[in-house]
Amino acid sequence: MTYLIKHGFLVDPVAGRYGEYDLIIKEGKVIAVGKDLAGEGQEVIDAHNLLVMPGLIDLHVHLREPGQEEKETIATGSRAAAKGGFTSITAMPNTIPSADNASVITFVKTKSKEEGVVRVYPVGNITKGGAGQELAELADLVEAGAVAFSDDGASILNAAVERYAFQYGKLFNKPFLLHCEDKNLTADGVMHEGTVSTKLGLKGIPALAEEVIIARDLLLAEETGAWIHLCHLSTKRSLDLFKEAKARGVQVTAEVTPHHLTLTDQEVLGYNPATKVSPPLRPLHDVEALQEALIEGTIDLIATDHAPHTREEKHQEYSLAPFGMTGLETALGVVLTKFYHTGKLSLERIVQLMSVKPAQVLKIPGGTLKEGSPADLIMVDLNIEWEVREEDFISKGKNSPFIGKKLKGRNLATMVEGKWVYKSPQAPFNGVEKKF
Structure with missing residues (x-):
């Protein structure tokens, strides 16, 4: 699957990018990063108002x-x-x-x-x-x-x-x-x-x-x-x-x-x-x-x-x-x-x-979304407010001292090697490609 992620706010200090960018993901790699990118045959994901980061x-x-x-x-x-x-x-x-x-x-x-x-x-x-x-x-x-x-x-x-x-x-x-x-x-x-x-x-x-x-x-x-x-x-x-x-x-x-x-x-x-x-x-x-x-x-x-x-x-x-x-x-x-x-x-x-x-x-891959790098990325809503609840944990371990505390900012979607492996209900697209 090829993806075109549009209008995300990219934070990539390794590549020196901080601002709104589009990314094209193909065959597990970031193949293009720029403004107003276009292409054919990609699934387009609108990341407006979301942070895109390694x-x-x-x-x-x-x-x-x-x-x-x-x-x-x-x-x-x-x-x-x-x-x-x-x-x-x-x-x-x-x-x-x-x-x-x-x-x-x-x-x-x-x-x-x-x-x-x-x-x-x-x-x-x-x-x-x-x-x-x-x-x-x-x-x-x-x-x-x-x-x-x-x-x-x-x-x-x-x-x-x-x-x-x-x-x-x-x-x-x-x-x-x-x-x-x-x-x-x-x-x-x-x-x-x-x-x-x-x-x-x-x-x-x-x-x-x-x-x-x-x-x-x-x-x-x-x-x-x-x-x-x-x-x-x-x-x-x-x-x-x-x-x-x-x-x-x-x-x-x-x-x-x-x-x-x-x-x-x-x-x-x-x-x-x-x-x-x-x-x-x-x-x-x-x-x-x-x-x-x-x-x-x-x-x-x-x-x-x-x-x-x-x-x-x-x-x-x-x-x-x-x-x-x-x-x-x-x-x-x-x-x-x-x-x-x-x-x-x-x-x-x-x-x-x-x-x-x-x-x-x-000494492993990661830390950047520059062209040619692995498409390992996340999409974050900086302003969403949420309460840490025991029943929401995926981990078998529920032993968190933060249960009951209110936090601001949360990951909405995770991509590993060009495949979506996690998506929250608030993410701007449907489905994951590597099932849990």
């Missing part, structure tokens, strides 16, 4: 398959991604079995092609079983299709093992996606250690648990020359360490999540297990520091850390519920509401944070 890319997603299909599957997770405006996502390796071998990477790729509706890129474990003791066969993982390495959800506490991993990993030119947490300091903590945890009588997780591992990992990366990416920064001191390392020339990037950017530990006052996440929600001064770093350009990108759980797991007392929040279906709305509509971030900057930079970090 599809979002999320490099921190837990799809749970294989082994935890009760929480999420590649099918449901990719559908949730499409609804939220993501055209490419990663599959983090904390599955059962772990993605520490080529067969699991191959399974994820095959399953994604069969049942997924967006591009899914597998991430391989750094160590066997993610246990932090013995290196996985990194070469085999890369050959099978892994785009990065991570022991997601855990830090390699043995610095010698991590140093060796960094040295060896340089051969493959793939980033290490690092969850920074000293489990010896977090112990049985369930939320940020501070006045709110004391008030609630809940065991706290000190900010130092994140910061001490970040400091160590930055030093190891500096010494080895490894390429590292710091996942979900959550404290001001973590930011300071990151800034200092960047200034010294360490090859490092960092992400922040929508929830750490907009929610504080005050959200836990109602004992809602949906607010339990790792790293935990922090005090206001940390949230403000994250926002400032995002606005000034220090932080490289936004990622969701989408971590679905079953209702039964999350609907129990706070100390017993697992860590994690869903994020694929709310991320864009949260960012538009809290940053674009308040004048803190431009649309170009949001595209950089949620599409361009993630593509660059993972």
Whole structure:
């Protein structure tokens, strides 16, 4: 199918385009971008009053398959991604079995092609079983299709093992996606250690648990020359360490999540297990520091850390519920509401944070709609107001702290490789071509 998308407001910082443009899509590619384009035989879509932008890319997603299909599957997770405006996502390796071998990477790729509706890129474990003791066969993982390495959800506490991993990993030119947490300091903590945890009588997780591992990992990366990416920064001191390392020339990037950017530990006052996440929600001064770093350009990108759980797991007392929040279906709305509509971030900057930079970090296609690029795009209504409701989630996981909150701005349609894979009832056309 060939499409002519007319009168959309295109935001494409890579191509230097910002304004009303037409696009012609053919055979999965963008073949023309311009004003008043005409053609023959295309399906014409009027995108007047809609934002057209490169599809979002999320490099921190837990799809749970294989082994935890009760929480999420590649099918449901990719559908949730499409609804939220993501055209490419990663599959983090904390599955059962772990993605520490080529067969699991191959399974994820095959399953994604069969049942997924967006591009899914597998991430391989750094160590066997993610246990932090013995290196996985990194070469085999890369050959099978892994785009990065991570022991997601855990830090390699043995610095010698991590140093060796960094040295060896340089051969493959793939980033290490690092969850920074000293489990010896977090112990049985369930939320940020501070006045709110004391008030609630809940065991706290000190900010130092994140910061001490970040400091160590930055030093190891500096010494080895490894390429590292710091996942979900959550404290001001973590930011300071990151800034200092960047200034010294360490090859490092960092992400922040929508929830750490907009929610504080005050959200836990109602004992809602949906607010339990790792790293935990922090005090206001940390949230403000994250926002400032995002606005000034220090932080490289936004990622969701989408971590679905079953209702039964999350609907129990706070100390017993697992860590994690869903994020694929709310991320864009949260960012538009809290940053674009308040004048803190431009649309170009949001595209950089949620599409361009993630593509660059993972070295995958995407981040632009210039001629010849893959036709991975979304159509967004910037002004639609909506309430986050549990019953509207496509993801199996309904564990979102944003349920009940009002947002402004929403994705209406998602195209991947020239095929429409998601359409809301408000979209200016009918039907999808790749069924859920």
